[in-house]
Amino acid sequence: MTDFLTPQGIARRTSAAVDAAVAVGRGLGLAVTDAKVLYELFSVVVHLAPSPVVARIPTVLPHSVDLESQARRQQAELDVAGWLADQGTPVIPPSPLVPREPVQRGGFSMTFWQFVEEDGDREPDYVANSESVADLHAALRAYPGRLSFLSAAEPRFVTESLALLEECPDLITPADLDRARREWRVLEPLVCSRTAFEAAFPGVGLQPIHGDSPPANIFSGVDGDLYADFELVTLGPVEWDLAALGPDLESAYNRGAQRNGMRPLNEDVLSFVNAVGMLRAIASLALVPQLPVLMEYLKPAVDQWRTMPFAGGVAD
Structure with missing residues (x-):
């Protein structure tokens, strides 16, 4: 049977992350006397009060991720979010009180952001958010930095997780795992090769994109x-940012795209990114031992995946 981290183990991990962030903050010259955890799931997010600085410390990570690879991704996030802020795009910016770079301590790699007070009384409007994502894409088109092609799909994570799940029958059935592996054999080449993707979807332009469902990562200040959480920023088709959101939110995005003079979403590419997104959900079952509550979030996705065409119809 799979070993799952206990609530006590999770609490110790959170405490260690907070202690590391406080120590780094103080080392960088910040006044930190009342650190407060604002949020935790895959990361621990800490307000280093009274300083107007928030530390984000990823704590639930694939086994293959080390501090060096994590820092490279975090630097890309800081670079993109900082550039957008400098252009006047409404984002949560990196903190101006510390260097714009990730810092490692105690086995964690963390980044520092400007504290923004949240409007806790406002419910997210995902239709409006989806239309707004087109504005973000319009801003990102001019980003001058280099980004990897579809790194947000995390192909190494998917491959390694599907292998790990073979030893976890309590997390996924053999039949489901067999289907996932067969789908990945179809989809992986298009994820790992820009040339293969462009051959499969000719005329679909690529650009810098958020990488992690931006309609769900708009912060109500x-x-x-404010656009937030660019941890998976990447080069890819805009459809990636609308994966698995459904027709209503896709239509909202298309309204925003038309307003910005951009193309509408491509149905074939949507089918592809939806299929890849579902396999990333299956692969994320391998993270459940680190975060048992994740199973509650993933079960509906797994159930939906079973009803979908094989590999999103890409193999047809």
């Missing part, structure tokens, strides 16, 4: 909405 007291002074307005």
